[in-house]
Amino acid sequence: MVKSGLTVSVCRYPLGMSGGQIQDEDISASSQWSDTTAARYGRLDFEEGDGAWCPEITVEPDNLKEFLQIDLRSLHFITLVGTQGRHAGGIGNEFAQMYKIKYSRDGSRWISWRNRQGKQVIEGNRNAYDIVLKDLEPPIIARFVRFMPVTDHSMNVCMRVELYGCEWLDGLVSYNAPVGGRMNLPNYPVYLNDSVYDGAIIYSMTEGLGQLTDGVCGLDNFTVSHDPNGWPGYDYVGWNNESFPNGFVEIMFEFDRIRNFTTMKVHCSNMFSRHVKAFRQVVCYFRSDSDWETTPLSFSPVVDEKNPSARFVIVSLANHMASAIKCQFYFADAWMLFSEITFQSDTAMYNTTLAPPNTGQTSNTPPDDPTHKVDDSNTRILIGCLVAIIFILVAIIVIMLWRQVWQKMLEKASRQMLDDELTASLSIQSETLGYNHSHNQSNTTNEQEPNSTYEHIFPLGSDYQEPSRLISKLPEFSQRSEESIQDGVPHYAEADIVNLQGVTGSNTYAIPAVTMDLLSGKDVAVEEFPRKLLTFKEKLGEGQFGEVHLCEAEGMQEFMNKEFLFDIAEDQPVLVAVKMLRSDANKNARNDFLKEIKIMSRLKDPNIIRLLAVCIYSDPLCMITEYMENGDLNQFLSRHKPEGQLAQLSNAPTVSFSNLCYMATQIASGMKYLSSLNFVHRDLATRNCLVGKKYTIKIADFGMSRNLYSGDYYRIQGRAVLPIRWMSWESILLGKFTTASDVWAFGVTLWEILNFCKEQPYSQLTDEQVIENTGEFFRDQKRQIYLPQPVLCPDSLYKIMLSCWRRNTKERPSFLEIHRALLEMQS
Known part of the structure; x- marks a missing residue:
């Protein structure tokens, strides 16, 4: 998929609404409600003015007169668009539920965008603050783009937008x-x-x-x-x-x-x-x-x-x-x-009287001869050859004199390229994304504004259904439920588990109350870290009670236990994740935060993210954990390809099958450690695994807080947010979370890895159909749907996956057995 030397999958860079590269004068609109809702305020993730572009009148059904227009000044290949409503710090609540796009290459002929099935309407926002990204399939080639809000009833709308793509270098207009x-x-x-x-x-x-x-x-x-x-x-x-x-x-x-x-x-x-x-x-x-x-x-x-x-x-x-x-x-x-x-x-180099505005062309010819060419093709070829020879000589000299320095620069450049590609991938990093503003768990009844673009409600009636009560909809429940629970595997009901309402809304590392009691008498074994030594890099995520930030920590090595070794020089800053409790968090959230610190301080395993230090002597409370330089495993694999001829043709970065197995083995090792402590992760997935140097993997818990992965969670309105595509049938229907249900999630995670995270599990099923499929597992009439065997997956590895998805929890392998089997496959 080559386009002027660029792959389409990489041609996804923000074109400048949120970054400011697009100037105010290049943003216009059909009308505006006021000066403070003018077109120039329609920039994604900006809160200036009154927070967005808003048209003068209420948008009516079938009224496509209102639009927000962007002039990119030159032709661009546009692959993705993002939209957002008007939040304005809680003052506004206007957004476009649907919209259409028109585009033009010359400013006179306007074309209505249609997807590959001929549909024009694009689904927009469900609330005023979440960013919704939509791939344009097919992509468009345009200089001018118009966003046109659409509605099925009379309503006020406001929009903030961004375009993603790259410059169209071919110059082809038709x-x-x-x-x-x-x-x-x-x-x-x-x-x-x-x-x-x-x-x-x-x-x-x-x-x-x-x-x-x-x-x-x-x-x-x-x-x-x-x-x-x-x-x-x-x-x-x-x-x-x-x-x-x-x-x-x-x-x-x-x-x-x-x-x-x-x-x-x-x-x-x-x-x-x-x-x-x-x-x-x-x-x-x-x-x-x-x-x-x-x-x-x-x-x-x-x-x-x-x-x-x-x-x-x-x-x-x-x-x-x-x-x-x-x-x-x-x-x-x-x-x-x-x-x-x-x-x-x-x-071509011509007199500027022939060039369109803002093309950057220069003039070296007299104005009375506008068609005169500056030089002939032979001269240009000769000059090009001479320049190439000079560059080759300079490169040889540099390589001879600075070989070691050059290698270090290449390593740094390659890491930067990976970071840039991560920023450009379908899920855009935090500088271009909004973050979840609330993540309610099954143990809270707080009503919050829905945070997910992909919000769904169980289709089982108007009244709210707890997940553990869903099974009552199945007629076989009364005959089979006792059998399903008495399966010989330790499990903990909601009342038996300490569910910590973490700052990101996650109850990761949920543990039995008895284990928490054993921890309660011990002091926190981490040091206080000076806040002034933390440098903010970007926001990783946000939950109901706090935020997660990516930071650089100076002098972290001095505050660490000797057992923890960094492979970074002492004078170099360390990349860390900082979980920060909001200042307005209630007393229960504060207590949970301190308990989470206590639990995290006890986790010491090479494949589990470690708590490095804390800031608890003053507000806001912070815990500082490791962060891996290559980000999460989902994004890492999605921008790589398996080794082979196709990868060589596209020059894409590759990961070998043996390294895939090595990463899966590390995840199994980390989960073996957690299970030995009776800790239940409850959200194991590639999005919650971080990647370091040499394919090092550490299990974390940031996934739920990131808007990038909002589509992986199913929201029960006002209550729970559940990663149902990774959850076992008994977790969804009975509310039972055990090491055995973590084993199920490991099987799905292994499936993700072998597919290079190119698709979501059960991508052919809707969320409702995924839940219906858990009923088939409960009924056990051989009608349940399993995830298919990935192309790269040998039979022996697929058998491990299938064993993780066995209906009977006691028949699923332990993490000790999984880890041993994966090690044997690599030997």
Whole structure:
């Protein structure tokens, strides 16, 4: 999935609403309620003015007159959008429940965005403060973007927005091509039309962009699509030679300005068993002014009848200067299928009277000759070669003199690239995200505003249902419940467990009351740390009673026990997570916070996040814990790929299968330690595992507090927030949390790891269907759905997963057994 040298998955950077790179004058609107709700206040995660852009009038159904518009000043490839309502510190409560997007490349022709299924309306916000991120599938190429609030009833709306993507380097503004055809295979038809084209479509496609520029390269087998909703042939545009008497398909490409073209890359299918081959010849004409050049460029690739794989055919365009290119692709067989066409070019050096505003072009020619080129292509090539030689010589000298320093710089740069990619991934880091403002647990009845974008209510009636009462909806309960509870495995009812309302709203490390009693007589074995030595980096998360911050701690080594070793020099700051109790927290929350410190101070295992120090002599109370430099395991794996040929082609960072097993073994080791203390984690998942150097893993508890993972938690309105996709059936239906239910969650975590965290567990099921599936586990009539075996997962490892998901808790392996089995697999 290559786009001008960038992968689409990485092209997700905030374009400047929240960061300020987009200037106030480039943000406009159809109207405004007041000067303090003008367009310039519609910046994501900003609270200036009255907190957002608000239109002058109430938005009515089917009224699309109101819009917030952003001018990006140049064409951009936009892959993601974020929206937020008006909170204004609790004063405002206006947000857009739905919206549409219109975009333009030239400011005159506006196009309505549609997803790949043709739907225009995008679901927006459910409250005034949470940020909702939506992938644009397909992405759009535009300079101007309009957000248009939509509602099904009369209501006041306000919006804050952000766009994510990267600059569109191709400069392509449209392509004209014949409409794709239909291939009739023996069992089904294959539709090869351009299904996302945004121009006019009659007998041909004109003045638009579509699948040839959407960043998705088709698979080797063109009948299979990347999109689960796509039909056979969905990722390709294809033509049959019987429809073209001249033997070629002509496609014309229009660009934003005159450019110096070096290459064209055409991604073609070559599945010759279906009479599909890459083109045998392409003839290209160039237009720099009003007339087409008479002498075309011709290129003939080598015809490959041995390898059926799809491939990029690279066509040299020999530094032709043009603002439009017309290419005639000649058939090599009955069919010709393209999925992506990209161009590499430099902006031509012309007099600025020809250049659009804000392009950064310079003028080296007299004003009376605006079409004069600064130099010819041979001169540019010569200069480029000389510069390249100079750079190579300098690089050799630097490598010889500063080899060790250079290696350290590369290591630091690679870490920064990982951090940057994490910031650009689908879940954007805290600088561009809002955080949960409340996380109510099953042991509290406090009513809070819903915090989750993905809020759901149990569909079992209007009255609230406790999770442990859900099973009463199952008719078999009276005959089977006694059997399910008396299974020989220690478990603790809600009344038996000390549920600490942690600052992030998590009751992680819930422990039996008897164990808490044993801890109560011991002093906290951690030192007080000077607050002035903590430097704030970013907010990691937020809960009902406090916040979690990423900080740098200076001189932390002096405050640590000798048993704890840092691999960081003493004069270097240490990266730490700081849990901070809110100053307005009640007495119970304060007591819970101190108890949590007491518990954390007793956890001493190389695979469990350690409590390093505290700040409890004054408010706000703080506990300082380890933090790992590579962030959480979910985001770490999602930006990596398994080792193999595909990863090499995309230059993506990789993780080997043995390192995946090594990380899983560490998680099992940490859970073995917790279970030996009768501690129940209750939220084990990759989002709660942190990654350090050399694939070191430590189990933590930050996941619930992060808006990035709000979709992983199912909210019972006003009460519990539950990670149901990781929970055992007895935890959901009976409210029983045990080491055995942690074992179940470990099986799901192992499944995440082997899938490189590319999808959510049970992604094909709704939350309600996940709960219904737990009923099938309870009934045990062989109708329950298990997570499928990952592609990378050998049978022996999948058997471990299945053993973790056994219905009978006493039949599930212990963490000691799991850890031993994983060690044996690595030996």
